[in-house]
Amino acid sequence: MAGPLSGITVVDITTNISGPSLTMILADLGANIIKVERPDIGDDSRGMGPFWKGEGVYFLHINRNKNSIVIDLKQEEGRKIIYDLVKQADVFVENFRYKKAEKMGLGYEKLKQINPAIVYCSLSAYGQEGPLRERSGYDAIAQADAGIIGINGAEGSEIARVPISVLDQGSAMWGAIGIISALYHKEKTGEGQLVTTSLYETGVFWVGYHMLSWLATGQEPKKNGAGHTAFAPYGAFFASDAPVMIGISNNSLFKRLCQVLGKEEWLTDVRFETNPKRVEHRENLRVAIENILQAKTADEWVSLLAEAGVPSSKVKKISEVVQDEQAEAINMWKSVSHSEIENFKLPRLPFELSVSPAEIKQAPPKLGENTKNILSKLGYDNSKIEELLAKGTVQNGWQKAENR
Incomplete structure (x- = not known):
């Protein structure tokens, strides 16, 4: 059964955790994700251990249902391939530092000229305005800036971040909601638009209760460990x-x-x-x-x-959750065929649709696994594809972990 985003094509040039988490959501909902990766290295999360049969577990977690093409975006011919992809796409997603996409010729205004109906999503660390907009930032950095680390843990305890990528994957959810909203607007009007979100915005939104508490009382929120500010026991x-x-x-x-x-x-x-x-x-x-x-x-x-x-x-350990009867009963784990990993399972999206369900149909791709196929569908003939491969403009292969 086709997912609700079946027929939607997404050009994904994101890396690390936040952007790939966003496009994973769209992929599970049926969108065709063309994942553009760098030569040799690919998505940074491919190198984030521990490794399972040479694959980084971060990458395995958030890159299912995608097709990988390796393009050297520093080459003019590489950028031309992106433009060709954008002509046929509905959505474009990037999570570069401020204005990097523009410098590469991949900013919203440029791509809107190529495809006026494109829905363009920029997922950044701090947003598009303000004094911090040019700073790079990872999840933990944004947790500190948004006040999350300052209230995390027990009173008197060491400084500790929330030990999951809460802002990476949180901003991914907001980005996905923004994209789906923009697609709905496009369906009604034919008009594309720019969608922006950031780790920092997500963090500030999520500490909203504590900010209102400070505004109401003038008192800094205290660390409560596993406790709650407003309730006891x-x-x-x-x-x-x-x-x-x-x-x-x-x-x-x-x-x-x-x-x-x-x-x-x-x-x-x-x-x-x-x-x-x-x-x-x-x-x-x-x-x-x-x-x-x-x-x-x-x-x-x-x-x-x-x-x-x-x-x-x-209070359960992760090993207990993996084997938990409740997780099994609600089918949180989905088995996926993988070329190298036996009994490979991934957690599904945490919602279900009764008529057009989200699905995990294919394992995360090898680096450049789909390069030739994607170029062929764009209309590139075999001789041109071989020429691009010879120039290093594109690649069609997987670099083993030890070579990264």
């Missing part, structure tokens, strides 16, 4: 063998927790009778809860709490 509490995450956001849930713990007297304790008071005395409550939890294992407590309707979970 809320966080990780140690059972006999592992921590249990418990989330209590109202008096009804607190009553159920007290019943499970055999501490109904807490309901009339002046320190705990309302949420604001529980927040004020959160440390006393934490110690009292952990003293009780030491009597059983995390799994035993989670079973009891779940039965009572109290939101809770064992």
Whole structure:
């Protein structure tokens, strides 16, 4: 069954995590992704270990359902191939530093001349305006600038970034939403447009609650570890063998927790009778809860709490999540045929469509795997393709990890 973006062609000259994550979303939704990579090296994420049969796991994660063509964009003939691709494309995506695409002859105004209906997405570190617009920035750098690292972790703990590419993949989602919105506008009007987003914008948006809190109170948000600024008890509490995450956001849930713990007297304790008071005395409550939890294992407590309707979970290791029954039940893992990796599986997009579902149809491509095929579809004959290969304008092959 064709995905909702079937028939949409995307020229993707992105690298690293953010841009390829964006085009992965479009690919899973059925778009034809032409992934343009550099000679010899390809996408930077190909070299990000650890490696699985010579393939970087970052690359494997976010480059399924794509076709790879290697083009030397420093060569005039290489840029001409891009122009030929853009003539037939619906979307163009880049995640270069500020104005680099323009300097390469691949900016929005240039490509709009070639294809006025093109939807052009620029995904950057800091956006297109402001004093930081020319800075390069990776996920962790943007986390620091957006205030995320400043409030991450427990009070008194070492500085720590959120240990996933939260802004890379977050900005990828916003970029995908922007592109799909622009395509809908194009369908109605025939008009293309420029879509912009950035890691920094994503970060600032996601700390919005904390910014409003500061505006309202004038107080800097504190680090709360696994806890919550506004609720108590809320966080990780140690059972006999592992921590249990418990989330209590109202008096009804607190009553159920007290019943499970055999501490109904807490309901009339002046320190705990309302949420604001529980927040004020959160440390006393934490110690009292952990003293009780030491009597059983995390799994035993989670079973009891779940039965009572109290939101809770064992704090799981990644190895446990990979084998989790819930992930299996909702089909989060999709098996994909790979030429070198047996039992290769990837996590699907975290939503489902009942009529036109997203799919993972093919494994991430080898570097330049589809170069000849893409050029042939553009109308280049075999002699011209061989000429371009001989000049190094394009490549058709995979550089092993040890040669990168």
